[in-house]
Amino acid sequence: MAIVSSLRGIGSRVVNGVWRIGYATRFFLMTLLYSGASFRRFHLTVKEMFSSGVMSLIIILVAGMFVGMVLGLQGYETLKRYGSESALGTLVALSLVRELGPVLAALLFASRAGSAMTAEIGLMKATEQISAMEMMAVNPIARVIAPRFWGGVISLPLLTAMFSSLGVFGGYVVGVVLIGVDEGSFWSQMQAAVDFQHDVLNGVIKSFVFGVAVTVIALFEGYDAPPTAEGVSGATTRTVVQSSLAILILDFILTAFMFRGD
Amino acid sequence: MSSEALVEIRDVNFAYDSRPILKGINMTFPKGKLVAIMGLSGCGKTTILRHIGGVLKPTRGYVKVDGQVIHDLDQDGLYRMRRKMGMLFQFGALFTDMTVYDNVAFQMREHTDLPEEIIHDLVMMKLHAVGLHGTQDLLPAELSGGMARRVALARTIALDPMLIMYDEPFAGLDPISLTVVGQLIRRLNDALGATSVVVTHDVQESLKIVDYIYFVSDGAIIAEGTADDIRASGETFVHQFVYGEMDGPIPFHYPGGNYNMDLGVGA
Numbered sequence: 001m002a003i004v005s006s007l008r009g010i011g012s013r014v015v016n017g018v019w020r021i022g023y024a025t026r027f028f029l030m031t032l033l034y035s036g037a038s039f040r041r042f043h044l045t046v047k048e049m050f051s052s053g054v055m056s057l058i059i060i061l062v063a064g065m066f067v068g069m070v071l072g073l074q075g076y077e078t079l080k081r082y083g084s085e086s087a088l089g090t091l092v093a094l095s096l097v098r099e100l101g102p103v104l105a106a107l108l109f110a111s112r113a114g115s116a117m118t119a120e121i122g123l124m125k126a127t128e129q130i131s132a133m134e135m136m137a138v139n140p141i142a143r144v145i146a147p148r149f150w151g152g153v154i155s156l157p158l159l160t161a162m163f164s165s166l167g168v169f170g171g172y173v174v175g176v177v178l179i180g181v182d183e184g185s186f187w188s189q190m191q192a193a194v195d196f197q198h199d200v201l202n203g204v205i206k207s208f209v210f211g212v213a214v215t216v217i218a219l220f221e222g223y224d225a226p227p228t229a230e231g232v233s234g235a236t237t238r239t240v241v242q243s244s245l246a247i248l249i250l251d252f253i254l255t256a257f258m259f260r261g262d
Numbered sequence: 263m264s265s266e267a268l269v270e271i272r273d274v275n276f277a278y279d280s281r282p283i284l285k286g287i288n289m290t291f292p293k294g295k296l297v298a299i300m301g302l303s304g305c306g307k308t309t310i311l312r313h314i315g316g317v318l319k320p321t322r323g324y325v326k327v328d329g330q331v332i333h334d335l336d337q338d339g340l341y342r343m344r345r346k347m348g349m350l351f352q353f354g355a356l357f358t359d360m361t362v363y364d365n366v367a368f369q370m371r372e373h374t375d376l377p378e379e380i381i382h383d384l385v386m387m388k389l390h391a392v393g394l395h396g397t398q399d400l401l402p403a404e405l406s407g408g409m410a411r412r413v414a415l416a417r418t419i420a421l422d423p424m425l426i427m428y429d430e431p432f433a434g435l436d437p438i439s440l441t442v443v444g445q446l447i448r449r450l451n452d453a454l455g456a457t458s459v460v461v462t463h464d465v466q467e468s469l470k471i472v473d474y475i476y477f478v479s480d481g482a483i484i485a486e487g488t489a490d491d492i493r494a495s496g497e498t499f500v501h502q503f504v505y506g507e508m509d510g511p512i513p514f515h516y517p518g519g520n521y522n523m524d525l526g527v528g529a
Contacts (some may be wrong), residue, residue, distance in 0.1 A: 011280075013484050076499075108357075121360075124357075127353065127355060127358070128351045128352070128353070128355035129355050129356075129357055129358070131317075131351065131355065132349070132351055132355035132357075134317070134344075135315055135317075135347070135349040136344065136345075136349075136368070136372070137340075137341035137342070137344035137373065139341075139366075143372070163348075189429050
């Protein structure tokens with residue numbers, strides 16, 4: 001009987017998991033379908049860009065600066081062994097633009113803005129604000145979800161650009177100002193090595209994909225959260241965990257397609 | 263109740279999974295009247311309200327609002343119908359990121375092309391109607407429970423609905439707020455020429471303001487009539503409920519098995 005019970009439990013989890021993926025997919029498609037108002041009344045989207053983007057600026061800028069500084073230090077120590085200190089600018093820029101910028105900015109965005117989105121939507125549901133909107137003949141997907149979705153999707157690439165820019169500046173401060181790497185070779189090698197389409201654009205594509213993944217997970221978890229304190233806190237936790245895993249898995253897949261054989 | 267019906271519920275049955283919630287409900291809500299649905303918590307009152315709002319679909323029977331079977335409408339039709347309805351939720355359900363002004367103006371901005379000056383005047387009139395002129399810049403967190411309920415009421419009547427639904431409008435209110443909200447419900451119903459449905463278990467306040475009452479127990483109607491009919495009812499459940507008596511058909515104890523066995527003192 002214990003085996004049957006265990007199998008039943010596993011089966012139930014699998015079936016529920018498949019249902020949730022189906023619901024999430026439908027939710028995503030509905031969000032896209034009802035996105036018109038987010039652009040017709042763009043002030044709604046701008047408001048959400050402020051909540052998710054501007055409010056995340058401090059953590060993104062500080063983190064970007066320190067990540068760049070660490071890259072400068074570690075990169076210099078490694079490159080020095082091979083007598084290639086002048087390539088520090090290339091190392092810092094490529095690491096940030098291709099990889100660390102999109103991934104770390106997305107992870108920070110998921111923790112800061114994603115969790116806030118889930119908690120806000122979950123509480124709106126728990127306090128019947130979503131139901132009230134439906135009873136007022138206002139589609140909550142169009143009025144609440146879609147502006148937040150586009151606000152997040154537009155914000156993350158911008159935040160990533162700022163993260164990478166501050167990171168490069170941090171690398172410059174440590175490498176050139178503090179350690180004394182030649183400033184000319186730092187910038188010129190960086191300029192020569194970083195290709196706009198291959199490196200910068202691929203980084204932007206990554207951050208766009210991460211933005212879609214994080215905001216969809218955050219909004220779906222909030223919308224699907226049981227209307228209780230435990231339900232909302234559990235949904236918030238799931239947002240951070242699932243978003244982080246999604247970012248790392250998607251990063252591997254995207255990297256494999258974008259940079260294979262380079 | 264002889265006037266023309268705005269809402270008709272006929273032989274409505276509803277079940278969550280296999281658990282029956284509503285059993286053969288028949289109700290009529292005439293135009294211009296204020297009708298209460300009363301009963302214990304969990305008896306199915308709010309479920310009836312959700313059927314009228316088109317949130318739930320009955321497993322059998324139908325709900326007609328303004329001559330249309332509401333659960334047969336597509337989403338556009340349902341939204342068109344809901345624009346003619348207003349609903350006051352149990353704790354107001356005000357949008358917490360908006361001021362009182364924006365809450366009341368919400369539907370006007372969503373559903374009309376009125377210029378902002380007209381919306382401003384309408385919001386002021388609605389707030390004045392519920393006695394809260396001057397609170398327009400406050401956030402919901404800055405309001406007391408009674409004030410929040412009145413702001414929600416102003417938002418509910420923003421577009422002068424033909425049907426107003428109230429889900430436990432008296433829950434958690436102090437006696438003064440309770441009387442104020444009760445009187446507002448009556449006065450607004452008459453002033454707007456609307457039809458109102460009040461789901462409540464606050465007997466004394468409701469009996470003062472409503473035209474007709476349906477008593478629901480365990481998903482079925484067990485009594486109905488005017489306030490005087492209900493007060494004089496010989497039905498034991500209604501009598502126990504109206505007068506708040508300990509003894510009667512509604513047991514104090516949950517049917518939890520043998521208490522002595524649980525204490526280990528024999529059968």
